[in-house]
Amino acid sequence: MSAEDVYNRITVLRAERGISRRDLASALGVHYQTIGYLERGEYSPSLFLALRIAAYFEVPVEVVFSLKPFPRLGSEGGAR
Amino acid sequence: MKGWWARQREAQERRQLARLDDPRTLRWRDTRAKRQRLVVAGAGALALLWAGLVVIWFLAPSDTARNVYISMLFVAFAIGVFVVGVLQQATGGITTLSPGRLDERQLDERNRAYTTAHLATTAGLVVLVALSLQAGRTSGGLTITIPLALIYPGAFTLAVTHLFLPLLIVGWRLPDPPPDDEDD
Numbered sequence: 001m002s003a004e005d006v007y008n009r010i011t012v013l014r015a016e017r018g019i020s021r022r023d024l025a026s027a028l029g030v031h032y033q034t035i036g037y038l039e040r041g042e043y044s045p046s047l048f049l050a051l052r053i054a055a056y057f058e059v060p061v062e063v064v065f066s067l068k069p070f071p072r073l074g075s076e077g078g079a080r
Numbered sequence: 081m082k083g084w085w086a087r088q089r090e091a092q093e094r095r096q097l098a099r100l101d102d103p104r105t106l107r108w109r110d111t112r113a114k115r116q117r118l119v120v121a122g123a124g125a126l127a128l129l130w131a132g133l134v135v136i137w138f139l140a141p142s143d144t145a146r147n148v149y150i151s152m153l154f155v156a157f158a159i160g161v162f163v164v165g166v167l168q169q170a171t172g173g174i175t176t177l178s179p180g181r182l183d184e185r186q187l188d189e190r191n192r193a194y195t196t197a198h199l200a201t202t203a204g205l206v207v208l209v210a211l212s213l214q215a216g217r218t219s220g221g222l223t224i225t226i227p228l229a230l231i232y233p234g235a236f237t238l239a240v241t242h243l244f245l246p247l248l249i250v251g252w253r254l255p256d257p258p259p260d261d262e263d264d
Contacts, residue, residue, distance in 0.1 A: 021258075030183035031172060036258025043185050 006044040007066045010035065013057045028052055093177055100169050109170035112256050118170075119252045122163035122244065125156040129237040132156075133230060140227040149233065164244060167251040175246045189250055197245040204241075 014024060021039075025032035028049070037043040038053075045053065045065075054061040082090070109115055132152040139145035168175075174182065174190050182190065215224050 031186060033172070033257045034183050034185045037185060037255070040258055042255060043188075046184050049184060 007069050009064055009070055011039045027056055096173055100173055102169055105166045105169055108166045115170050115251050118163050118167055119248045121159055122248050125159040128152050128156040133234055136230045140229040167247050171250045174250050193246040193249040196249050
């Protein structure tokens with residue numbers, strides 16, 4: 001992994017809300033394959049697109065994107 | 081109000097967009113390995129055009145030069161039309177559609193391809209200048225003879241290389257598209 005990797009939770013957010021790649025792409029005005037490349041981490045979005053994705057899901061941008069890998073579900077607070 | 085040229089361009093792009101999802105060519109372009117094979121075939125067609133110029137340089141004017149060049153041109157054209165058509169579909173028209181129809185990832189890819197193609201053609205031009213200087217030096221005078229038959233094919237080959245190199249670069253680099261949601 002390179003130092004410029006940007007991790008994201010688009011797949012999780014999309015699945016949680018039952019939105020297809022094509023629907024999300026259409027709402028954002030991008031090619032549907034771009035969503036797939038974003039999800040696979042093969043493309044890092046511009047700040048503008050990142051903010052639009054966060055706005056679409058109505059969450060802060062840091063909920064969708066991070067410079068560190070997101071913890072797996074269930075691993076947060078597991079020590080309690 | 082849009083002018084005639086803008087309207088024609090828009091109509092042409094709409095026709096192109098409609099052709100981009102042609103499933104008949106999918107078996108030629110659905111994996112990266114297949115696309116890279118297409119790029120190799122396209123590069124071979126371009127190489128054939130350049131080889132034709134060498135034939136003209138050494139054999140023109142003669143019937144042999146004409147016949148060999150036209151045969152090479154025909155083969156390059158047949159391969160080129162197929163490769164360009166399928167690669168245009170594989171790449172989603174990244175190198176031909178107007179910027180307004182592309183998203184930021186596609187524009188990035190297009191810029192990268194143009195930059196690489198520019199570097200490649202710059203290297204080609206440097207080689208051409210070096211060859212010209214060498215030809216001038218070995219001719220022993222201030223004049224060298226260039227067959228007239230080289231001028232049009234030379235300009236044509238340069239134009240074709242300039243036009244299609246970015247497409248070959250995008251076709252080579254393009255990763256496999258993510259599977260559709262239904263395939264996840």
